[in-house]
Amino acid sequence: VERTLTELALYLDAELRGNKDRVITGCAELNNADINQLSFIYDKKYRPALIQTKAGVVILTSSYLDECPVDALIVENPYLAYAKAASLLSESQEGPVGIHPSVYIGENSSIPASCTVKANAVIADNVVLGENCTVGYSSVIESGCRIGADTVIMSKVTICHDVVIGRRVLIHPGAVIGGDGFGFARDGEHWVKIPQIGTVILGDDADVGANTTIDRGALGDTVVGNGVKIDNQVQIAHNVVIGNNTAIAACTGIAGSTKIGQNCTFAGGVGVVGHLTLVDGVHITGMTMVTNSISEPGVYSSGTPFQKNSDWLKNAVRFKQLNKLFRTINKK
Amino acid sequence: VERTLTELALYLDAELRGNKDRVITGCAELNNADINQLSFIYDKKYRPALIQTKAGVVILTSSYLDECPVDALIVENPYLAYAKAASLLSESQEGPVGIHPSVYIGENSSIPASCTVKANAVIADNVVLGENCTVGYSSVIESGCRIGADTVIMSKVTICHDVVIGRRVLIHPGAVIGGDGFGFARDGEHWVKIPQIGTVILGDDADVGANTTIDRGALGDTVVGNGVKIDNQVQIAHNVVIGNNTAIAACTGIAGSTKIGQNCTFAGGVGVVGHLTLVDGVHITGMTMVTNSISEPGVYSSGTPFQKNSDWLKNAVRFKQLNKLFRTINKK
Amino acid sequence: VERTLTELALYLDAELRGNKDRVITGCAELNNADINQLSFIYDKKYRPALIQTKAGVVILTSSYLDECPVDALIVENPYLAYAKAASLLSESQEGPVGIHPSVYIGENSSIPASCTVKANAVIADNVVLGENCTVGYSSVIESGCRIGADTVIMSKVTICHDVVIGRRVLIHPGAVIGGDGFGFARDGEHWVKIPQIGTVILGDDADVGANTTIDRGALGDTVVGNGVKIDNQVQIAHNVVIGNNTAIAACTGIAGSTKIGQNCTFAGGVGVVGHLTLVDGVHITGMTMVTNSISEPGVYSSGTPFQKNSDWLKNAVRFKQLNKLFRTINKK
Numbered sequence: 001v002e003r004t005l006t007e008l009a010l011y012l013d014a015e016l017r018g019n020k021d022r023v024i025t026g027c028a029e030l031n032n033a034d035i036n037q038l039s040f041i042y043d044k045k046y047r048p049a050l051i052q053t054k055a056g057v058v059i060l061t062s063s064y065l066d067e068c069p070v071d072a073l074i075v076e077n078p079y080l081a082y083a084k085a086a087s088l089l090s091e092s093q094e095g096p097v098g099i100h101p102s103v104y105i106g107e108n109s110s111i112p113a114s115c116t117v118k119a120n121a122v123i124a125d126n127v128v129l130g131e132n133c134t135v136g137y138s139s140v141i142e143s144g145c146r147i148g149a150d151t152v153i154m155s156k157v158t159i160c161h162d163v164v165i166g167r168r169v170l171i172h173p174g175a176v177i178g179g180d181g182f183g184f185a186r187d188g189e190h191w192v193k194i195p196q197i198g199t200v201i202l203g204d205d206a207d208v209g210a211n212t213t214i215d216r217g218a219l220g221d222t223v224v225g226n227g228v229k230i231d232n233q234v235q236i237a238h239n240v241v242i243g244n245n246t247a248i249a250a251c252t253g254i255a256g257s258t259k260i261g262q263n264c265t266f267a268g269g270v271g272v273v274g275h276l277t278l279v280d281g282v283h284i285t286g287m288t289m290v291t292n293s294i295s296e297p298g299v300y301s302s303g304t305p306f307q308k309n310s311d312w313l314k315n316a317v318r319f320k321q322l323n324k325l326f327r328t329i330n331k332k
Numbered sequence: 333v334e335r336t337l338t339e340l341a342l343y344l345d346a347e348l349r350g351n352k353d354r355v356i357t358g359c360a361e362l363n364n365a366d367i368n369q370l371s372f373i374y375d376k377k378y379r380p381a382l383i384q385t386k387a388g389v390v391i392l393t394s395s396y397l398d399e400c401p402v403d404a405l406i407v408e409n410p411y412l413a414y415a416k417a418a419s420l421l422s423e424s425q426e427g428p429v430g431i432h433p434s435v436y437i438g439e440n441s442s443i444p445a446s447c448t449v450k451a452n453a454v455i456a457d458n459v460v461l462g463e464n465c466t467v468g469y470s471s472v473i474e475s476g477c478r479i480g481a482d483t484v485i486m487s488k489v490t491i492c493h494d495v496v497i498g499r500r501v502l503i504h505p506g507a508v509i510g511g512d513g514f515g516f517a518r519d520g521e522h523w524v525k526i527p528q529i530g531t532v533i534l535g536d537d538a539d540v541g542a543n544t545t546i547d548r549g550a551l552g553d554t555v556v557g558n559g560v561k562i563d564n565q566v567q568i569a570h571n572v573v574i575g576n577n578t579a580i581a582a583c584t585g586i587a588g589s590t591k592i593g594q595n596c597t598f599a600g601g602v603g604v605v606g607h608l609t610l611v612d613g614v615h616i617t618g619m620t621m622v623t624n625s626i627s628e629p630g631v632y633s634s635g636t637p638f639q640k641n642s643d644w645l646k647n648a649v650r651f652k653q654l655n656k657l658f659r660t661i662n663k664k
Numbered sequence: 665v666e667r668t669l670t671e672l673a674l675y676l677d678a679e680l681r682g683n684k685d686r687v688i689t690g691c692a693e694l695n696n697a698d699i700n701q702l703s704f705i706y707d708k709k710y711r712p713a714l715i716q717t718k719a720g721v722v723i724l725t726s727s728y729l730d731e732c733p734v735d736a737l738i739v740e741n742p743y744l745a746y747a748k749a750a751s752l753l754s755e756s757q758e759g760p761v762g763i764h765p766s767v768y769i770g771e772n773s774s775i776p777a778s779c780t781v782k783a784n785a786v787i788a789d790n791v792v793l794g795e796n797c798t799v800g801y802s803s804v805i806e807s808g809c810r811i812g813a814d815t816v817i818m819s820k821v822t823i824c825h826d827v828v829i830g831r832r833v834l835i836h837p838g839a840v841i842g843g844d845g846f847g848f849a850r851d852g853e854h855w856v857k858i859p860q861i862g863t864v865i866l867g868d869d870a871d872v873g874a875n876t877t878i879d880r881g882a883l884g885d886t887v888v889g890n891g892v893k894i895d896n897q898v899q900i901a902h903n904v905v906i907g908n909n910t911a912i913a914a915c916t917g918i919a920g921s922t923k924i925g926q927n928c929t930f931a932g933g934v935g936v937v938g939h940l941t942l943v944d945g946v947h948i949t950g951m952t953m954v955t956n957s958i959s960e961p962g963v964y965s966s967g968t969p970f971q972k973n974s975d976w977l978k979n980a981v982r983f984k985q986l987n988k989l990f991r992t993i994n995k996k
Binding site for chain 1 (some may be wrong): 693695747768784786788802804806820824826840843844846848849850851853854855856857858859861876877879883884887897899901915917919935937948949952954955956962963964965966967968969970975978981982983986989992993
């Protein structure tokens with residue numbers, strides 16, 4: 001897509017310095033951008049790259065303006081403005097391409113003409129797609145699913161039966177939404193499966209990463225709020241509830257029936273025990289083990305710092321002697 | 333499926349209080365159930381919901397009977413009885429639907445007429461399916477696999493070549509059974525792949541979660557026992573052996589050639605080093621790092637408790653000084 | 665494939681003791697091998713098995729020769745020699761089988777006649793495959809991908825648009841190469857997606873495990889070097905750069921823009937924070953949390969040792985009191 005600097009300034013509510021008719025066709029990093037490309041700076045470590053940039057235009061705050069050798073779009077939040085500009089410039093101009101002949105479609109499913117369903121996809125019985133949805137190559141949408149307008153399902157996604165997905169949702173390859181939760185009752189030495197009768201309700205504007213799994217509820221539903229962003233290889237267990245605009249980085253696992261507030265962030269590799277409640281505004285650092293409910297907003301952590309293995313071995317063995325040490329010292 | 337309270341009481345070996353002809357058609361939580369639904373109570377925290385329930389019948393122990401305002405099925409283990417009742421009520425009444433015309437079937441494969449193979453599945457050469465199996469949409473069963481009767485493979489599963497799967501197994505979407513183990517020999521700076529010649533043997537009544545991976549053996553096989561229940565995104569490396577009725581929660585990884593006993597449980601996010609032996613009846617708490625063999629049954633843990641980040645930072649840095657502290661104190 | 669001991673000795677540059685015309689058809693462990701099979705010993709714990717082996721031939725160092733009751737191939741590195749011999753013996757004799765009629769092929773894609781593309785695969789527009797490639801059942805190669813010669817893509821892999829893959833690469837089922845990176849800018853309470861405009865460049869001789877995810881770059885590319893071996897369920901975030909011949913075990917996650925050197929090894933379950941630099945020759949033990957750059961080669965670790973839960977609980981609570989303890993002691 002081509003945009004002039006005037007169009008970009010208007011769209012971003014930015015102040016323009018430079019050639020208002022310059023045409024921009026894409027984005028690149030400061031040190032790689034050419035005269036037809038837009039770039040941005042949001043951190044002073046990129047200052048050397050700014051000074052030498054050959055970009056057509058740079059998005060920046062006024063504090064960098066003097067150092068910018070090319071045209072500039074001046075905003076308060078360059079990172080956000082870049083996100084918006086890059087989206088505008090990468091917008092697809094393709095219209096819907098309809099349903100490929102190789103697609104399997106079950107009975108009573110409703111697929112508007114504005115949708116695109118790519119080769120080898122499966123849309124089972126009683127599925128309802130909203131307007132302008134895309135279903136990628138080889139994805140499977142099982143029976144009874146309802147999917148909101150403008151949602152994009154990439155290649156090779158599995159949406160299990162009766163899952164409800166909002167509008168403008170983006171689901172990446174390999175994600176599985178609505179697999180059975182992990183629920184069993186003990187019968188002597190054997191496990192008896194508890195049928196997972198609930199479903200998953202995924203809110204508007206949610207993103208689900210590649211190979212992420214979100215299990216359906218046992219009784220009642222697993223609920224992911226509006227605007228929730230979930231990275232790759234995240235595991236959301238049955239009956240978890242996640243508040244709006246919470247973001248969860250890769251490899252995090254959240255156990256069953258835990259409730260997470262709004263506007264929380266989870267760094268990568270976090271584990272959260274089941275049946276907890278975390279309030280709004282909780283931020284968990286990477287690889288933290290959350291074993292209790294959290295009633296105050298703030299930043300939480302666990303784990304130990306990494307060291308050379310030879311040092312770590314000496315300290316780690318002491319961990320097992322900690323209680324004894326404290327008892328000895330407290331006696332003194 | 334419809335069942336009368338008489339039928340349910342008989343099936344569950346339960347004592348019935350109430351209308352023996354009442355018809356139940358499904359299950360719901362105490363606070364959501366209507367007159368046609370069954371519910372259950374197994375923990376006193378649900379007592380307020382019990383007192384107000386509008387369920388058709390509640391499964392409970394006799395201790396809750398006085399507080400139950402509706403019909404009741406009295407048992408010793410309500411959780412287990414609920415699992416059985418819910419399974420009975422959610423049983424599919426559909427017969428087999430045969431092999432969809434879009435399915436690719438290789439040479440010399442045997443698929444009984446009692447099986448269902450859904451659209452876009454692949455069944456390669458020399459595959460043997462038992463009676464009453466289901467293969468879900470877009471699943472791939474590579475050449476030489478043998479799959480026992482009554483096994484259900486959901487959508488988009490991959491069973492690699494020559495894998496052996498038992499009876500009544502349930503495999504969730506995205507699981508990969510029989511991928512190559514991670515085995516390489518060093519040749520100077522380069523890695524030379526060691527062909528993974530073994531396979532995977534998955535016992536009867538095993539469950540495998542969504543996007544879980546179970547690698548084939550290098551030489552000899554990876555063996556998962558009968559009744560083993562594996563959650564989502566679990567990684568089982570080559571030549572691991574898992575004893576009967578062990579349960580493994582999500583995001584756990586077990587490294588190569590480790591042997592795990594029967595009736596063990598692994599909470600989520602556990603890591604187990606390779607070439608270990610864990611006896612029967614070992615229980616590992618969440619995110620524990622198991623670095624040595626375990627010869628006594630019991631509960632094992634590692635890790636540090638989570639705290640506010642500002643407190644954690646102060647304590648974590650002290651971890652690196654632990655050995656020095658102990659040496660200083662021991663000198664005194 | 666059949667090979668005589670003479671052929672094997674020549675291929676492995678080994679000294680042969682025994683019947684030079686003996687024919688070997690496969691491999692097995694020392695205690696399972698029969699007269700037609702090759703086995704090997706690389707660790708003294710297998711000595712009892714060696715003494716009783718019925719293998720046709722054993723690969724070993726000269727130090728085991730006296731104890732070997734059967735023919736022997738004497739080498740310096742038996743593990744490496746076994747890897748090479750097993751590869752030779754398991755080489756497929758099948759020629760290419762062409763493109764299955766069920767495969768969807770988009771416009772302007774180039775697939776040499778020496779390639780095999782299996783049933784239900786998708787090859788979208790403008791894809792270029794090298795000579796002798798295999799694309800497995802139900803895999804998806806999106807538009808614009810370029811794939812080098814002799815690369816093998818197993819079943820149910822997703823290669824997203826415009827990804828570049830080298831020669832002799834092996835990609836296991838369920839892997840997703842080139843999904844969007846996890847990049848958002850905050851706009852008040854909402855997240856605005858940052859288009860992920862870069863791609864993934866995967867070097868020659870790389871291996872990618874089952875259900876592993878490698879995200880495309882935000883701006884600029886994610887780059888995986890030559891000979892890099894990646895196990896199952898590994899997550900490589902956007903703009904990560906991995907040096908040649910580095911090996912990464914299962915369940916490891918590497919956050920965005922981190923640069924990893926050559927000849928590094930990561931054990932399972934490691935987490936690496938974003939925007940770090942790790943030099944060549946860094947080795948990280950299992951489940952370590954890497955929170956800072958590493959400028960010296962060596963072995964690094966974090967975490968605490970596992971214990972009986974009852975002991976662990978007492979020690980873990982002391983972790984939260986560490987800083988206070990140090991302050992008290994330092995005052996004395």
